[in-house]
Amino acid sequence: MNKQILLISLLILAGFNLSFRWPLSDSIMTATFGESRADHFHDGVDLISTNSAVHPVASGKLLFTWNRIYFPLENYWGGGNYKIINHEKNLLSVYMHLEDGDDLKPVYSEADILGYYGNTGHSFGKHIHFSLLDQEKKESINPFLNLPQFADTKAPEILYFYVRIGDKYARLNENSEIRLTQHYPLLIEIRDTVTGRENLGIYKLKAVINGKEILNTEFSKIGTGENCLTIQKIPFDNIFDEKGYYKVSGIQYQEGINCIEIQASDFNGNTSDKIFNINIDLDM
Secondary structure: OHHHHHHHHHHHHHHHOOOOOOOOOOOEEEEOOOOEOOOOEOOOEEEEOOOOEEOOOOOEEEEEEEOOOOOOOOOOOOOOEEEEEEOOOOEEEEEEEEOOOOOOOOEEOOOOOOEEEEOOOOOOOOEEEEEEEEOOOOEEEOHHHOOOOOOOOOOOEEEEEEEEEOOEEEEEOOOEEEEEOOOOOEEEEEEEOOOOOOOEOOOEEEEEEOOEEEEEEEOOEEEEEOOEEEEOOEEHHHOEOOOOOEEEOOOOOOOEEEEEEEEEEOOOOOEEEEEEEEEEEEOO
16 A cells, blocks of 8 residues: 555656756666765765766756865865756756766756766776755656656565664564663664665665564655754664664563564665564663
């Protein structure tokens, strides 16, 4: 039922956003919105293609650009060469890691080439990092909310569960027995892929512990909290462990058998569910 609702929502969104396109033709996605970057959220999607020409996702005005061809004595910043395009409804699109060299235009159409993706800035290989920003709300928006559906039929894999005690990670298996001196967060290793080679982030995560819903979040927008970035007002450190595991905080375990239900979905509605039990000895 949840998958049907999500697919209907996607169709409605697509109907309102037919003018948007992906910045690359025949692109392959190598990173998704909201993934962990050790101490911050990945605020866009990374793409590669056999054709490195980068197009605006919609027509718009050039708001800002930085390219080393114009500033040869300056070092690249993290995003390398980049352009920011201003669209209607306070929406900005950002294109990072472009190659040196540019042909500036005050206004770009979807058919125009605004640059070619490269390996400039803090990059570990040639790709385009693409972001959408709402400049009025000061939020980073998941591009999947505005762009055409990306071909993906593989559901995320819910792999392993852990608790971190000090600097050590204890892996939890079905019917594991473990002694806990406090209510540690549950850590979940989840892998999503499109072609079978990537390790991508997910769009929705739900956790039910002993029949009580503890977490139900979606990676739709990144906002700002008190000295931190948030997703649905949840700070980064409450969503991810430093190893990149998804984190479920606020659990109150019970003595004996604890039933844990996890549901993970990607943006196309491909969903995996996993239920397992652990036997906990509470020593508090």
